[in-house]
Amino acid sequence: xxxxxxxTCDSIPPREGRAAVIGxxxxxxxxxxxxxxAVDNQCPHQSGPLCDGIVAGDAVVxxxxxxxxxxETGAVARPADQEACVRTYExxxxxxxxxxxx
Amino acid sequence: MKRLxxxxxxxxxxxxxxxxxxxxxxxxxxxxxxxxxxxYNRILLSSVLAGERSADEITLNTLEWYVRNNIQLRLxxxxxxxxSEDKTVTGDDGSVxxxxxxxxATGSSAFKPPIEGLDKENVFAFRTLDDTRELLxxxxxxxxxxxxGGGLLGLEAARGLQVQGCDVxxxxxxxxxxxxxxxxxxxxxxxxxxxDLGVRVLLRRSTTAIVGDERAEGVALEDGTVLEADLVIVxxxxxxxxxxxxxxxxxxxxxIVVNDFMETSDPDxxxxxxxxxxxxICYGLVAPLLEQGKVLAATITGNKxxxxxxxxxxxxxxxxxxxxxxxxxxxxxxxxxxRFEDRALGVYKKLTIRDNKLVGAILVGDTSDSHRYMDWLxxxxxxxxxxxxxxxxxxxxxxxxxxxxxxxxxxxxxxxxVTKSAIIHAIHDRGVCTLSQLxxxxxxxxxxxxxxxxxQNILRAVAPDFEEDGKKVLCSCxxxxxxxxxxxxxxxxxxxxxxxxxxxxxxxxxxxxxPALSYMLDMIWCGDHDEDRSARFINDRVHANIQKDxxxxxxxxxRGGVTSPAELRxxxxxxxxxxxxxxxxxxxxxxxLLGVKKEDLPKVWADLGMPSGQAYTKGxxxxxxxxxxxxxxxxxxxxxxxxIEMERRFEHLFTPHKVKMASVGxxxxxxxxxxxxxxxxxxxxxxxxxxxxxxxxxxxxxDLLVTVETTEQALEAAELFFQYYREQANYLERTYDFVERVxxxxxxxxxxxxxxxxxxxxxxxxKKSKAASRDAWLEGQTPVNPTQFIPLRPIERVxx
Numbered sequence: 001x002x003x004x005x006x007x008t009c010d011s012i013p014p015r016e017g018r019a020a021v022i023g024x025x026x027x028x029x030x031x032x033x034x035x036x037x038a039v040d041n042q043c044p045h046q047s048g049p050l051c052d053g054i055v056a057g058d059a060v061v062x063x064x065x066x067x068x069x070x071x072e073t074g075a076v077a078r079p080a081d082q083e084a085c086v087r088t089y090e091x092x093x094x095x096x097x098x099x100x101x102x
Numbered sequence: 103m104k105r106l107x108x109x110x111x112x113x114x115x116x117x118x119x120x121x122x123x124x125x126x127x128x129x130x131x132x133x134x135x136x137x138x139x140x141x142y143n144r145i146l147l148s149s150v151l152a153g154e155r156s157a158d159e160i161t162l163n164t165l166e167w168y169v170r171n172n173i174q175l176r177l178x179x180x181x182x183x184x185x186s187e188d189k190t191v192t193g194d195d196g197s198v199x200x201x202x203x204x205x206x207a208t209g210s211s212a213f214k215p216p217i218e219g220l221d222k223e224n225v226f227a228f229r230t231l232d233d234t235r236e237l238l239x240x241x242x243x244x245x246x247x248x249x250x251g252g253g254l255l256g257l258e259a260a261r262g263l264q265v266q267g268c269d270v271x272x273x274x275x276x277x278x279x280x281x282x283x284x285x286x287x288x289x290x291x292x293x294x295x296x297x298d299l300g301v302r303v304l305l306r307r308s309t310t311a312i313v314g315d316e317r318a319e320g321v322a323l324e325d326g327t328v329l330e331a332d333l334v335i336v337x338x339x340x341x342x343x344x345x346x347x348x349x350x351x352x353x354x355x356x357x358i359v360v361n362d363f364m365e366t367s368d369p370d371x372x373x374x375x376x377x378x379x380x381x382x383i384c385y386g387l388v389a390p391l392l393e394q395g396k397v398l399a400a401t402i403t404g405n406k407x408x409x410x411x412x413x414x415x416x417x418x419x420x421x422x423x424x425x426x427x428x429x430x431x432x433x434x435x436x437x438x439x440x441r442f443e444d445r446a447l448g449v450y451k452k453l454t455i456r457d458n459k460l461v462g463a464i465l466v467g468d469t470s471d472s473h474r475y476m477d478w479l480x481x482x483x484x485x486x487x488x489x490x491x492x493x494x495x496x497x498x499x500x501x502x503x504x505x506x507x508x509x510x511x512x513x514x515x516x517x518x519x520v521t522k523s524a525i526i527h528a529i530h531d532r533g534v535c536t537l538s539q540l541x542x543x544x545x546x547x548x549x550x551x552x553x554x555x556x557x558q559n560i561l562r563a564v565a566p567d568f569e570e571d572g573k574k575v576l577c578s579c580x581x582x583x584x585x586x587x588x589x590x591x592x593x594x595x596x597x598x599x600x601x602x603x604x605x606x607x608x609x610x611x612x613x614x615x616x617p618a619l620s621y622m623l624d625m626i627w628c629g630d631h632d633e634d635r636s637a638r639f640i641n642d643r644v645h646a647n648i649q650k651d652x653x654x655x656x657x658x659x660x661r662g663g664v665t666s667p668a669e670l671r672x673x674x675x676x677x678x679x680x681x682x683x684x685x686x687x688x689x690x691x692x693x694x695l696l697g698v699k700k701e702d703l704p705k706v707w708a709d710l711g712m713p714s715g716q717a718y719t720k721g722x723x724x725x726x727x728x729x730x731x732x733x734x735x736x737x738x739x740x741x742x743x744x745x746i747e748m749e750r751r752f753e754h755l756f757t758p759h760k761v762k763m764a765s766v767g768x769x770x771x772x773x774x775x776x777x778x779x780x781x782x783x784x785x786x787x788x789x790x791x792x793x794x795x796x797x798x799x800x801x802x803x804x805d806l807l808v809t810v811e812t813t814e815q816a817l818e819a820a821e822l823f824f825q826y827y828r829e830q831a832n833y834l835e836r837t838y839d840f841v842e843r844v845x846x847x848x849x850x851x852x853x854x855x856x857x858x859x860x861x862x863x864x865x866x867x868x869k870k871s872k873a874a875s876r877d878a879w880l881e882g883q884t885p886v887n888p889t890q891f892i893p894l895r896p897i898e899r900v901x902x
Contacts, residue, residue: 057610
């Protein structure tokens with residue numbers, strides 16, 4: 001287990017995402033209101049920044065070509081039948097700070 | 103093969119030929135036309151004059167049609183003689199053409215009243231496409247036009263010229279306008295309407311002479327008044343063209359006399375259209391001509407049988423902002439009148455009832471019920487049970503009743519001649535379920551368009567899968583049409599996207615509905631809504647355009663494309679300081695800095711010291727300008743200042759889709775204003791304001807909204823359209839789709855020709871939105887949240 005404290009919860013507005021740069025790697029963390037979800041900040045399609053996408057329920061829509069990625073599973077929800085998926089990370093909140101498990 | 107010669111290439115003659123081809127395509131047909139155009143829709147000349155349609159758009163039969171049907175077309179040739187012994191016709195080019203059957207469809211010409219000086223320059227009739235073109239060449243703001251004659255044609259000409267910016271006076275001999283179609287009260291209402299629109303009306307005035315040397319300079323009236331005039335239009339009625347029939351020796355009264363089979367007194371000569379007199383009546387409207395054509399086609403092809411027994415006279419005035427309908431016998435001598443009038447609304451309705459049957463109707467100001475009355479007139483239905491709501495349609499719950507009560511052979515589209523049963527046939531047998539499919543299949547509502555709502559109602563009542571054109575739900579998250587949603591947001595006073603999604607949707611939303619709802623809320627509440635950035639696309643969260651590598655492009659506002667050395671230096675310094683990989687001149691007279699990192703955006707904006715150009719959003723992009731009068735030797739208007747002012751008035755506002763504008767100082771159109779969402783086209787003495795143009799994914803020439811004299815009037819017209827588009831268009835609907843869907847007629851009626859109070863309300867809402875808007879780049883200094891532009895830096899690394 002390698003938990004890393006990232007930021008206070010209020011640095012990510014509800015239903016938005018932010019990129020965190022951790023050792024040269026970008027992870028997108030989303031505030032879904034009742035929980036935080038984290039995935040690699042790279043769309044499997046053409047590496048678009050998922051943190052900048054519009055959140056649709058528990059999925060995010062990539063701002064470049066509207067691929068839809070499920071934030072719980074990392075699976076591509078649109079277009080259909082894509083093998084590709086993004087890596088997901090565990091998150092937790094302690095005393096108002098959100099951490100992810102690398 | 104039987105040789106058929108048709109004299110006259112107008113609507114009546116050609117429509118009859120179309121019918122003949124259906125019976126017998128083997129005729130050897132020659133058509134003579136003294137005009138040089140293929141057959142066009144003469145009823146729509148008024149809309150060409152008003153700039154609503156181009157000449158090409160009113161073509162009814164293309165050259166290919168004539169070729170495809172093996173018709174010899176002789177355009178620009180006037181037939182001057184007929185020899186009914188030898189059965190030949192002689193053209194003014196000396197040609198002699200033999201016939202087996204001769205069809206005279208010479209129509210009518212403008213009546214020339216006994217007025218001196220009708221032969222002067224700048225005196226025109228309003229009958230043909232050539233007349234219309236001549237008028238369009240001369241009509242411009244400030245030109246003083248006098249129309250002699252206050253009948254249907256005169257009023258259509260007057261309104262068309264007025265829309266082109268002319269200062270128009272109608273001189274009418276009688277005491278009320280359109281006295282052949284309207285009773286004195288109806289005429290007075292019409293006068294009020296015309297005057298409200300800015301057309302001066304002089305009644306009971308007789309014109310004695312056109313004054314001036316070679317060109318008309320004025321119109322002299324009997325009472326001694328001389329009206330100044332740069333342009334004179336004579337619309338004092340029409341006369342059937344019967345000279346040829348005289349020469350052929352067939353029987354002629356006022357028109358060429360025909361019987362119920364459309365035969366003349368000569369067994370090989372037939373006649374149809376406005377030149378014909380049937381049972382003592384000469385018709386000057388389109389529906390009778392089409393009916394006559396059908397009967398004649400049967401007779402001439404040896405299928406004699408169908409009879410023409412006359413047509414119920416009905417007239418609709420086709421001018422923008424003035425709705426007039428008249429049908430049947432509206433005199434009160436042997437009938438009971440039923441009336442309604444409302445001076446404030448300008449609505450006058452009168453029906454005449456005899457023996458519980460409708461015999462006549464007059465509608466001014468509101469003609470929405472005209473089809474109902476036409477049907478009652480035609481069918482002679484007993485009205486005893488309807489007496490309590492003769493003047494108003496039955497309550498909404500009975501909307502289908504009207505359709506059910508229409509008889510099957512009732513004409514729905516008078517221009518093309520489509521009956522209710524033809525439409526129902528199309529719905530059931532061809533699977534038609536939208537208005538556009540109906541137009542495609544039956545051609546209904548492709549003429550003057552006045553039957554559109556009736557067609558819609560029939561579709562709604564009959565088609566099982568009826569679909570309103572262009573009315574789709576926004577998305578599955580909030581399954582309502584955008585029209586509907588706007589109503590909901592207003593009515594329920596909803597101010598945040600999440601509230602709308604929670605109450606009317608699935609609570610989640612997506613990339614389709616969230617930006618759309620964000621737009622609607624901002625527009626409806628004029629900026630006084632709960633802005634939720636999570637519902638905006640990334641471009642609208644960081645006010646820059648995301649690129650394929652996740653960097654952004656920065657386009658500062660350079661109003662009207664006019665910059666300065668100091669500004670250019672700052673832009674150059676910024677580009678160097680932030681290692682901007684590409685600096686590009688855009689197609690919109692602006693400068694684009696491409697490849698800027700998100701976290702650098704606030705610093706770049708601060709160093710530029712210029713406002714956002716909104717190049718990343720569905721909002722006001724820019725106004726492209728030419729150099730206008732400042733430097734150009736051809737410029738007639740200060741298009742640069744006008745463009746910069748327009749940009750200032752609209753900048754920072756959101757719109758349903760991007761809005762690109764232009765302002766040009768002369769019709770050379772160097773900044774391409776006629777293919778922009780809104781264009782100002784300067785000309786000598788004024789501006790044309792054009793809307794709905796496109797030169798991107800689609801290419802479309804903009805429609806004329808209005809012609810005005812001053813720059814302020816042009817800007818106000820642009821403001822009216824701009825706000826109307828903001829309020830009425832669907833999200834992601836460009837102006838060119840919007841104008842096409844709604845129709846420029848309606849757009850004009852509801853903007854520049856709307857009542858003063860409506861215009862003021864549009865302008866007030868625009869003003870309110872503008873006051874609440876601000877330069878988005880100011881958020882560089884005061885971000886809406888601390889991480890708006892910067893990524894998260896992990897607080898610490900903990901091992902557990």
